[in-house]
Amino acid sequence: MNQDLSQYAQIIEQLKPMVKEPEFNQVLQQVASHVPKEKRFLIKMEVKRLARPCMRAIDLRGQVDGECRLYQYDGIRHYLDDVAIEVFEQQVRMFGLYCFGVYEAVLATENNFRVIREKAEARNEQDVEIPEKTNNSISQFDVPNINLLSYAKRNEERMNFAVALEVFTETNNSLRATSVDISTKGMKIKLSKEQLFKPGEKIGVYFRGLETEYSLDKKMAIKYQVVSISRKKEFQFLQMKRLQDAPNSHFDQFIDKFIHGNKRRYKVNMDNTIDAIINKSCEQYFSPSCPTLPVFIEVKEGRARALFAMANDLNRHILSYWNDEEDELRLGYLLTADRLKQLIQSKHAAPALYVYSFNHIQNGKIYFYSASSDELARHPALSELFIGFGARKVSWRVFKVGIVKISPKDAYAPLSLPDDVGTKVKRQNARPAPRLMARLQNLAYAVQITDITSDREQLQFSQIKIDRAQLKALKLFGHARNRPPGEIKAFRYKFQEQRMETRYLLRTAVQVLARGQTINGISEDISINGLRIEIDGEYHGDLNMRVLVSLPKLQELTSKFDVSDLHYRVVHISGDKNVLHLRSVAGEDGLPARRFFAELIKSNKSSLKTYPDEEEIPGIGHALRCINAKTPSTLAFVLSKVGGRYLPQVGVLGDAANPRLKTLFSHFAEQRKMNLEVFFRDRALNAPFIQQSIKQVKTEHSPVTRELFVAFRPAEKEPADAIDARYEYRFSSDESRQQFIENALTTGQFIAMTITVTVTGKPDLEMLQSEINYIGVYAIHRAKELEERLWSISACVHAVDITDQVLLRFGFDEHRIAENHKTPSQHAIEPGGIKALLKS
Numbered sequence: 001m002n003q004d005l006s007q008y009a010q011i012i013e014q015l016k017p018m019v020k021e022p023e024f025n026q027v028l029q030q031v032a033s034h035v036p037k038e039k040r041f042l043i044k045m046e047v048k049r050l051a052r053p054c055m056r057a058i059d060l061r062g063q064v065d066g067e068c069r070l071y072q073y074d075g076i077r078h079y080l081d082d083v084a085i086e087v088f089e090q091q092v093r094m095f096g097l098y099c100f101g102v103y104e105a106v107l108a109t110e111n112n113f114r115v116i117r118e119k120a121e122a123r124n125e126q127d128v129e130i131p132e133k134t135n136n137s138i139s140q141f142d143v144p145n146i147n148l149l150s151y152a153k154r155n156e157e158r159m160n161f162a163v164a165l166e167v168f169t170e171t172n173n174s175l176r177a178t179s180v181d182i183s184t185k186g187m188k189i190k191l192s193k194e195q196l197f198k199p200g201e202k203i204g205v206y207f208r209g210l211e212t213e214y215s216l217d218k219k220m221a222i223k224y225q226v227v228s229i230s231r232k233k234e235f236q237f238l239q240m241k242r243l244q245d246a247p248n249s250h251f252d253q254f255i256d257k258f259i260h261g262n263k264r265r266y267k268v269n270m271d272n273t274i275d276a277i278i279n280k281s282c283e284q285y286f287s288p289s290c291p292t293l294p295v296f297i298e299v300k301e302g303r304a305r306a307l308f309a310m311a312n313d314l315n316r317h318i319l320s321y322w323n324d325e326e327d328e329l330r331l332g333y334l335l336t337a338d339r340l341k342q343l344i345q346s347k348h349a350a351p352a353l354y355v356y357s358f359n360h361i362q363n364g365k366i367y368f369y370s371a372s373s374d375e376l377a378r379h380p381a382l383s384e385l386f387i388g389f390g391a392r393k394v395s396w397r398v399f400k401v402g403i404v405k406i407s408p409k410d411a412y413a414p415l416s417l418p419d420d421v422g423t424k425v426k427r428q429n430a431r432p433a434p435r436l437m438a439r440l441q442n443l444a445y446a447v448q449i450t451d452i453t454s455d456r457e458q459l460q461f462s463q464i465k466i467d468r469a470q471l472k473a474l475k476l477f478g479h480a481r482n483r484p485p486g487e488i489k490a491f492r493y494k495f496q497e498q499r500m501e502t503r504y505l506l507r508t509a510v511q512v513l514a515r516g517q518t519i520n521g522i523s524e525d526i527s528i529n530g531l532r533i534e535i536d537g538e539y540h541g542d543l544n545m546r547v548l549v550s551l552p553k554l555q556e557l558t559s560k561f562d563v564s565d566l567h568y569r570v571v572h573i574s575g576d577k578n579v580l581h582l583r584s585v586a587g588e589d590g591l592p593a594r595r596f597f598a599e600l601i602k603s604n605k606s607s608l609k610t611y612p613d614e615e616e617i618p619g620i621g622h623a624l625r626c627i628n629a630k631t632p633s634t635l636a637f638v639l640s641k642v643g644g645r646y647l648p649q650v651g652v653l654g655d656a657a658n659p660r661l662k663t664l665f666s667h668f669a670e671q672r673k674m675n676l677e678v679f680f681r682d683r684a685l686n687a688p689f690i691q692q693s694i695k696q697v698k699t700e701h702s703p704v705t706r707e708l709f710v711a712f713r714p715a716e717k718e719p720a721d722a723i724d725a726r727y728e729y730r731f732s733s734d735e736s737r738q739q740f741i742e743n744a745l746t747t748g749q750f751i752a753m754t755i756t757v758t759v760t761g762k763p764d765l766e767m768l769q770s771e772i773n774y775i776g777v778y779a780i781h782r783a784k785e786l787e788e789r790l791w792s793i794s795a796c797v798h799a800v801d802i803t804d805q806v807l808l809r810f811g812f813d814e815h816r817i818a819e820n821h822k823t824p825s826q827h828a829i830e831p832g833g834i835k836a837l838l839k840s
Contacts, residue, residue: 005046008035012047016094016101019051050101058106060084065111074098083109114643138719141677142669143637143651148283148629149413152272153429156418158183159259160269164209165189168221170202177205181269184256186241187224193236201226202243214254222251268778273771274786276416281790282650283629284764286636288493289796291703291756293318294628295335295488296406297445304340305486306332306447310624312493313574314703314758318451319490321397324366332485333368334399335447342374343403344445348821350633350658352402354452354805358390371477372401373808382473388464389471396458400802402448402633404656408440410630411623417774425770436617440627448633450800452754454707457809460734491621503527504601504608512580513548513565514541523551524579528598531568531582538577543701545570546585549593554600566593573701631656635665635753635799637676638760639694640792646694648676649793658801660751663823664712668719678710679755679797681725689727693757694795703758707802709737710751711744714824727755738810745816748824752806753799763790 005012011032018027025044032040058078061068066081073088076098080088084106091102108115158181165177167189177191187205197203204221211218223246228239293315296308309331311319322331334355343351357370369390376383390396411432419426432440479485503525510533512519521535531549541547550564567589572581584590601608637651651674653665669675682688693704707728716722724744731737744750765772765787776783807817 005042008032008039008043011035011043012050015043015047016050016091019047020096050104051095051099054098054100054103056103058084058103060106060112063113064109065113065116080106081111083111118643138668138675138677141648141680142673142675143648145651145653145669145672145674146279146282147654148279148286148632148652149410149626150630151276151279151416153414153416154183154272154418156183156185156420157259157263158186158188158269159263160267161262163207166206166208167191168204168206169195169197179207180237182255182259184242184252184259186227186239189238189240190235191238193231193234197226197229197236197238199226199228203240214258216254217250220248222248264778270775270778270782273416273775274782277768277771277775277786278650278789280768281763281793282638282652284767285638285760285793285796286632286652286798287625287629288312289314289703289758289760289798290634290636291315291450291705291798292634292800293449294624295331295447295449296443296624296627297340297403297447298442299344299444300442304337304344304445306335306340306488307443308620308624309488309490310493310621310628311490314756315449315451317576318399318449321395321451322368325361325364328484329488329490330368330479330485331488333479334370334401334449335485339372339401340403340447343401343447346403350402350656350801352400352804354808355399355401356387356390357395357397357399358393359395360393365481367481368479369474369477370479373805375477377814379476382476384464385466385470386474386477387461388466389468389474391458391461391464396453396461397451398453398457398805400448400450400452400800400805402450404446404448404631404633406443406446406627406631408437408443408627410627411437411440413626415770417771421774428770432619432623433617436619436623439617439620440623443627446628446631450634450754452800452802452805454809456728456734460809491624493621493625502610503530503532504610506608508551509553511550511552513550514539514545521580526597526601528594528601529584530571532579533582534579536578539570539573539580540577541570543570543573547582549582558596561596561599562592563596566590566596568593577701633657635661635674637674637797638793639690639795639797641794646691646795648679648797651676658803660712660749660803660821660823661753661799661801663714664710664723664751667712667714667722677719678723678725679708679799681723682727682730685730689755690757690797694759697757697759697795703756705754705756707806708753708755708799709740709744709806710753711740711748712751712824713748715748734810741807741810741812745812745820749822750803750807750820751801752803754802756798756800757795758798759795760793763793765790 014031015024015028018024021027028040028044032043035043055076057076058080059068060066060081061079064081064084066083068079068081068084071078071080071085071088073092078088087109088102088106091105092098095101110116160181161179163179165179167175167177169175173195175191175195177189180188180190182188189205202223202225205224206218206221207216210216223243224240225243226238227241230237230239290312291314294310295306296310298305298307309319319329319331322329322334324330334357339353339355343353353372353374355370355372356376357368359369360367369386371386376386414429414431415425417425417429419429504527506523506526508523510521510523510531512521512533512535519535519537519539521533524532524534526532547568547570548565549568550566552564555563567585568582569585570580571583573579584593632652632654633656635651635653635657637648639646640649641647653662653674664678665674665676667675668677679690680688683691689706693706696704709726709728709731711724713722713724724740726740728737731740741750768790772783772786775786803820804817807820
C-alpha cells in the first residue's frame, strides 16, 4: 500500500470482505462518504488489486521471530510460523481466496524483522528534532570514497592481542599503554591522547603484562618507531614498526613462537584483508561496467603514441564505431598527434577535448571526419557547416577525450596477505614478469574516451541551415585513408575463469526457435552444457527463456543423435543483443543436448581447439586493468537494494577527476566520504531516475544514460538551496534548460554530467578466494558476511563531467566557460556587511 492510501487503511480493511459482493459500490459510498471522489476511486482500485489471485510462494524462514514450518494451501507450498499462519487463514476467510491482500498481510506481521526494524527507525526519527531530520535525509547518501586496488599488504601476520605496556618517549617520559595487535615487526597500541607524538618518533616499549608469565628482559626496552597516528574520543592509536638498528634476537624468537602458538586463540587481525576484499570487489563492479574507454599512451623520445585500449560491454561500441569496412580499428583518427600534444601540454587540472565526428560511406568504403571544439573555433566559417551537416547523419557522435597521468608501477596489485601464508599466496604476490614490465615501461598517460552523444543535442544541431555547395570544404576535417593511424591493440576486461567446464571453438550453422520465430545464427563455442551463438539481427526474447536449438549441418554428420529441437535456456544476452549464451535445460529435457555434445567432444578432442591466450605477453591485460583502476577520472558508485529502494554503498572519485566534481560531492560529506544525494534529488517525484533506470536495465538488458544539470551555490547552508539538481528530461523545453544554466552561472556554478546506470554481474569469487579462505579459517562468520555483501550489490552508476560541452551547446562563450571553472565562494556575505565593515 502506498503512502497516499495508508491513511485510509481502516476503510480498506472494512471493504475487503465485500470486494466480491454486488453491494460493494454501495458499501464503498457509505464507509468512504467523507473521502474526496478521486481518493475514493483510488481506494476502490486498491481493494480490487488486493483481491487479485496470487500464485507466489511465501518463505519466511529467517525473516520472522518464530519457527517456520511447511504450510500448503491450494497446491502452493509456503514456509510460515504460527503468527503468519493465523494471519494467512484470517485473510483467506476475508477474501475467499489466496490473493495479493493475503500475501502482503503475511509479509507484514508484527514479528517480521523488517516490520520491527521499520517501527524502530520510525520511533528514532520521531525523537529527532526537525533540523536534524534534514541532515539525516542527506547523510543517508554519504558513502566511503575508496581508492581502487589501494589497500595495505602485510608482510607478516598480525595477531589481536591486548596486554599492559609501559612506553618511554624520546624525552624519557613514562606512559601506560595497551597493545591492540602485534606482529614480529610491528605493533599497534592504545594510550591516552594527552601525550603528543609525531610520525618518525622513536619510543621504547616494555611488555609489563607478559613479564610475570614469560622470561622477558625487564630492563631492556624493545625499540619501535611511530609510523602513523589516529585518534578516537579520548584515546590515540599508534601504528609502530620495529627499529632495524636495535635488534633483539631473544625477543624476536619469543614473539614469533608466541604468535604462532596463540593466533587461533586470540585471532589474527584481518582488517586489511577485509578492506582488500571490499576494495577489489568494487573494482570488479566498476571496471567492467565503465562506459569510458581507456587508451594507454606511450611516450618515447618525446613522441606520444596510443598503444593499447581496454574494452568492456559498455565501451566496446566506441571501438566498433572506429572500425572501417575491413573491420580494421582506426581509433587513431580520433587521437591525432596534435590532439594528444594539446592534452599533454594542457595546464587544466582535468584536461579534456570535445570531439565531434561522423563518417561517410562511398563505394563501400568508410571515410571518417572529426573536429574538436577548439579546431572548429579556429575555423569559424566551417563550424556551423560541419556541425549542421554531421548532425543530420546517423553516424554523428560526440566524444569527450580526457587524459590522466599513469605509472607502470601500478600494474602490481598483490594480495593483502603475507607470502608465508602459503605457496599459492606467494605465487599470487609475485611481481609482474620483467618482460611484461619492459613492455609497459614507457606508458605515461591514459586517454579516457566517453561517448556523450545526446539525441536532443543532435536534433538541435540538425536544424542548423547549411549551404550544401560548401560541403567540399569539410575535407579539411577528413582523415586520409592513405595515411592510416598506428595500430592500437584492444584487450577485453577479463575475470579469472568462472566456467565449470572447458569451452571448445566450433563454428556451425544454428537455428533457434523462440516464441514461434526461427532465428538463424552461427555457433562460436560449445561445451557439454552450453552454447554461445551469434545470431542474425537482434534477439528480442527474455533472459532465462526456453528456446529450441537445431544444428542442421551437424545433423548431416550423425544418424546416432537427433540434434533438432534441443532444449536450452538463454542465460546471457550481449549488450548489442546479437550474441546469446545458452545452457542446456536441467533434467530429462536437456539430456539429448548434453549426450550429443559429450560424445562430440570426446570423439574429437584432439582436433577441437580451446580458447587461445589472446595476449601477446601473458598478464598484460590484467596489468593494464590495474593501472586504469588506480587512476579513475570518472565518478562511480554501486548500489544495493535496501527496503525496496536502491541505495549507494561505496563510491570512487579519484584525484584525476574534475575539481568541480570533487568540490560538489564533498560539500555535505564527512571526511573521506562523498555525498551522492545529488543523484537522488528527484526521489520524491514519480519514477525517480535511479530507481526507475535500474528496473529498466533489468528488463531491457541495456544501460540507461541521461544528463544531469546542477546549480551549485556552496555559500548556502541548506542542501536544497546549495544544490539544485535536475535530470535534463524533466525540463519542459530548451528555453527552460537555458534559463536554468544562466541562473546557475549567475548565482554560483553550473555543472553537467552524463549519468550511466547499469546492473552488475555476479562477483568473481575466484579472484578473491585466497583472501576469503584466509578469513574463513579464523572467522567463518565474517567470510560469509563478506560473500553476502558481495552478492547484494546489484547496480552501478557512472558519472562523467560534460559541463563545458553543454555550455558550448547552449551558446556560451569561452570567457563564461572559463569563469565557470572557478569554485564559487563558500561563504555568504550578509547584506550590508561590506558597508558595515568599512564604517567600523
